[in-house]
Structures are given as C-alpha cells and as structure tokens.
Amino acid sequence: MLNENVKRSFKKRLENGQPQLGTFVKINSPEMIELLGMAGLDFIIIDMEHTTLAFHQVEQMVRVADLHQMSTIIRLPDSSRSSILRALDLGATGIQVPQIEHVDEVKEIVDKSKYHPQGSRGLTFAHRAAKFGNTPSNYLEEENLATTIAVHIETVGAFENVEKICEVEGLDVVFIGPLDLSVSLELDANYLDGSLADPVMKIVDACRENNKIPGIAVSNEEQYKFAIKKGIPYIVWSSDVALFKQAIDSVIRLAKQN
Secondary structure (H helix, E strand, C coil): CCCHHHHHHHHHHHHCCCCEEEEEECCCCHHHHHHHHHHCCCEEEEECCCCCCCHHHHHHHHHHHHHCCCEEEEECCCCCHHHHHHHHHCCCCEEEECCCCCHHHHHHHHHHHCCCCCCCCCCCCCCHHHHHHCCCCCHHHHHHHHCEEEEEECCHHHHHCHHHHHCCCCCCEEEECHHHHHHHHCCCCCCCCCCCHHHHHHHHHHHHHCCCEEEEEECCHHHHHHHHHCCCCEEEEEEHHHHHHHHHHHHHHHHHCC
16 A cells, blocks of 8 residues: 555645646556556546446555555545545545535535544544554544545536635645536637636636646647646546547557558
8 A cells, every 4th residue: 555655745746846647547447557557657536426436446446556656546426424534544645526616515525534633534543544553653644644635626616716715725636627617617628729728727826826736637748738838737638448449449540541
C-alpha cells in the first residue's frame, strides 16, 4: 500500500504546480491498471460514478496501483458519509466528488474526509489505510495532510458558486468537467477557443486566488498543451475505455486500407 509520504508527495507535487497525468479507469482489470502503471501515469481516477464498480472491486484495483506507486483517486457515486469513508479506508490517495451544487456540500465533504479535529471521519484501525492496526502514533494527522480531496465544477450551481467553493478550507482540487459543464451552461464543449473558454478560465482564476489546485479533463494533445500553458497541474487524459477504443479503431482502419 502507499505510505503516507508517497500520498503526501502526490499532493505536494500538485501544490507546486508540477503536472500530474492521470486517466479515468472504468474497467475492472488488474492487467489494465498494471499497464497504466508501467506506462508511467502519475495517478488514476477509479470511476464509480459512471460504472457499476463496487467497493470490494475498487479495493483490489487500488492494491494493484499501489504496487506501481501510482496514486489512486476514487470518483464517488455520491457524497454520502459511507461512500467517502469506504473509499478512504480502503487506502485510496483521495476522493473526487461529482455533481456538487453548493458550498455547504463541499464543506460537508471535507468534514467527512478529515479526522478530528479538522473533521468527523469515523475512526477504526482495522482497514488498509491504517495498515490494519500497524499504525504510527501520528496516523490521524498524517492522513489528514496526505488525503487529496477533489470536487467537480460541472453544474450551474457549482459554477455560480465557484469563488465560495474555492474558499473552503481543506479542499485541494477543483476539477473542471468540460462536457457536463457545457451541457449545464448550454455552451459548446470547446474550451480552447469556443464559448466554454471564458467559464473555464473563471474557474482557473478562482483556484489561483484561493490557492486551490485546478484540474481538467483532456482528450488530445492540443487540450493537454492548453492545460500546461494555463498552469493546470491535475490533468486527466480521457479514460481506459476511450484509449482502448482509439487503439482498436486505428487497427481496424489500417486493416481496411490493406
């Protein structure tokens, strides 16, 4: 499992503005995660929002990622106390919560994710994150420092409240979901030079003003370069499903040309 120093170093690199490249993982396959780790990804986001993945499956996926020192963020299906607790207790580097609307939701997410005195996360040592009881005396403090907490800005409510959301103490990453955000705002999804460009930069600027880490989804080289240029270090390139589809589509096209 990842130790607290490794977990903290992931967050520290983000805080220092060092680009970290990840992808959404939707396929329950240890081989897929090993391939991503061997390829050199910095982190993966295990997607429980848009898949049928269960926590016992996610725990095994995190174990495989740990072997490759690849950080793991779990995109949760909801912001319930039980979902947050399970994700963190099974040893993930952090959580990412979609579809938020209000600043109070974000405050509650942080509270549920942090141990006392920063929050109200339930305590037991009988889980992976606490090494099943082989726990250092400063475990609570270290876990509070090391855990990465991210939320999505992809709804009208979240966008309108982004400045207040970015002021929430304990929140680390503010992730821009361009597709959902474009639908919510009734704009095209082009954030490079289309109608979504200004809203995206509003979010990035709010992060900078409040020392939050901006994140964004990319799917091509141009978008990746945009993220680098704008100082967005938390970069999520597509998903395992999309990357596999692109690869097999290119093979099929090549085969049909011959």
